[in-house]
Amino acid sequence: MNKPLLEVEDLWVRFASKKRVVEAVRGISFSVGRERVGIVGESGSGKSMTGRSILRLVRHPGQVDAKKIHFDGQDLQALSEKEMRDVRGHKISLVMQDPKFSLNPVMKVGDQISEAYRVHTNASKAEARSRSIEMLNAVQIRNPERVYDSYPHEVSGGMGQRIMIAMMLIPEPDLLIADEPTSALDVTVQRRVLQIMDKLVQERGMGLIFISHDLNLVASFCDRVIIMYGGRIVETCRADELQNAKHPYTRGLLNALPDIHQPKDQLSVLERDPKWIEDPSVDAFL
Amino acid sequence: MPSSENTMPKDMPIALNIQNLNVYFGEGHEKFRAVKDVSISVAAGGSYGLVGESGSGKSTVLRAVSGLVTNWDGTIAVNGETISKKREMSYCRTIQMVFQDPYASLHPRHSIDRTLSEPLRLHKFDNIDDRVNQALVDVGLGTSFRFRYPHQLSGGQRQRVAIARALMLEPEILLLDEPTSALDVSVQAEILNLLSDIRKKRQLTYILVTHDLAVVAHMCDEIAVMSHGEIVEVMDVQTMRDSKPQHEYTRELLEASEGYQAEA
Numbered sequence: 001m002n003k004p005l006l007e008v009e010d011l012w013v014r015f016a017s018k019k020r021v022v023e024a025v026r027g028i029s030f031s032v033g034r035e036r037v038g039i040v041g042e043s044g045s046g047k048s049m050t051g052r053s054i055l056r057l058v059r060h061p062g063q064v065d066a067k068k069i070h071f072d073g074q075d076l077q078a079l080s081e082k083e084m085r086d087v088r089g090h091k092i093s094l095v096m097q098d099p100k101f102s103l104n105p106v107m108k109v110g111d112q113i114s115e116a117y118r119v120h121t122n123a124s125k126a127e128a129r130s131r132s133i134e135m136l137n138a139v140q141i142r143n144p145e146r147v148y149d150s151y152p153h154e155v156s157g158g159m160g161q162r163i164m165i166a167m168m169l170i171p172e173p174d175l176l177i178a179d180e181p182t183s184a185l186d187v188t189v190q191r192r193v194l195q196i197m198d199k200l201v202q203e204r205g206m207g208l209i210f211i212s213h214d215l216n217l218v219a220s221f222c223d224r225v226i227i228m229y230g231g232r233i234v235e236t237c238r239a240d241e242l243q244n245a246k247h248p249y250t251r252g253l254l255n256a257l258p259d260i261h262q263p264k265d266q267l268s269v270l271e272r273d274p275k276w277i278e279d280p281s282v283d284a285f286l
Numbered sequence: 287m288p289s290s291e292n293t294m295p296k297d298m299p300i301a302l303n304i305q306n307l308n309v310y311f312g313e314g315h316e317k318f319r320a321v322k323d324v325s326i327s328v329a330a331g332g333s334y335g336l337v338g339e340s341g342s343g344k345s346t347v348l349r350a351v352s353g354l355v356t357n358w359d360g361t362i363a364v365n366g367e368t369i370s371k372k373r374e375m376s377y378c379r380t381i382q383m384v385f386q387d388p389y390a391s392l393h394p395r396h397s398i399d400r401t402l403s404e405p406l407r408l409h410k411f412d413n414i415d416d417r418v419n420q421a422l423v424d425v426g427l428g429t430s431f432r433f434r435y436p437h438q439l440s441g442g443q444r445q446r447v448a449i450a451r452a453l454m455l456e457p458e459i460l461l462l463d464e465p466t467s468a469l470d471v472s473v474q475a476e477i478l479n480l481l482s483d484i485r486k487k488r489q490l491t492y493i494l495v496t497h498d499l500a501v502v503a504h505m506c507d508e509i510a511v512m513s514h515g516e517i518v519e520v521m522d523v524q525t526m527r528d529s530k531p532q533h534e535y536t537r538e539l540l541e542a543s544e545g546y547q548a549e550a
Contacts, residue, residue: 042470186339187542194546220545256475258504261527270472
């Protein structure tokens, strides 16, 4: 593939308390090109923190250290907070898991989407409105004019998530970090949302980091997969080869899944090996 | 919509029989029928799955059976006896429920001991001490968990406590409302194994509500698919494994569970 859009080397995220330091992400290195990269892992594996640390969204007392976080040739760690605001949304967008907490409850949905557009372009209000409605249409919201003028509490969870996605896509970012974007959605809507993201990758050459716990979905949707455990990358492979993964953790996860077509008497239970935590992180470069 | 045919094995008695169940929310002109003419029957010792997307009314069916929603009509019969709106104490001993979110379904300021012994006291059981200990061993936690609080437990451990609580009154029927959807896949496997073991050991009847078709295929013999408050299809597990459903909607669900396919 082409040259990487995002390069991350030796990334650490630490949370220090009085008693001890919790290391959420422990020295991982990876790169993302104009492709779909899936990050899978269980809760607490550090996958969400990885996404947040790229945009410098890890809150105090969390601390992010890395040898290198380069985006499109630009050193993100060297940017001031003001310059960082220009990167967020415009160049790199983040879709978070829960729309309930990521939309402003006292602002109309449409105004929030227009704002995202106007902050990064010089568009007029009317232009932003028509563009927003277009975007709402694109994420399959029926009656977008009505939704434009509603407040977040007036829309359902699935619709809220689609609104978030519309908002993140309207500034046309080069890289989209999607943190469990579809886990709250119905299957039919989920498919539609994935199609929209897929199209942006294929047609506009957007890069996508798709954070998820759903192995089947990642295997079928992404180009490459990064598997995280205990803050480290334990394995990386092409998505269509995930079924042949070698690491015992990945194998364990795959075997723990019930299968529609092959009935099993008992599901195999994952036996965790303490060695996995100690093993060095695998580099996931292009 | 056609209501489900009774395709139960003839030799087993029916543990739960629901006929033309309607559940309503709201009042007056805002009255909304969330469940429409749902009929299912579950044989004793059977395991019945209800699948559907969010808002399809699948959880509401369980809530009507357990008495958590009261505005319903139709017939619900347990072991051949039609139940009234007002539930008897003895009814709780027959049917218990396990909820979706183990982070929300346990009282945060009650110890595990209190959570488990409360139903026993209400129903005037004897040997409360032994029963609580035994219940903890049965769900694979061990007695050392007895005096802990929910915040000291992981999600999987909490769900084990929730299952133990449901089993305290020795029910015959267990209603499971998305029991693993808040858990990681490795923990999900443990909980599903536990539920299968308990069912075998105690000959329980399960009604499992989930949106995950793989889970329902693993756990259930017969499956009803719900959409917009109605049952659109009832099939046995083999039909599902062979991907030969009758209804368009079921086909769509099955396809989506296979993962993502680029636009056709």
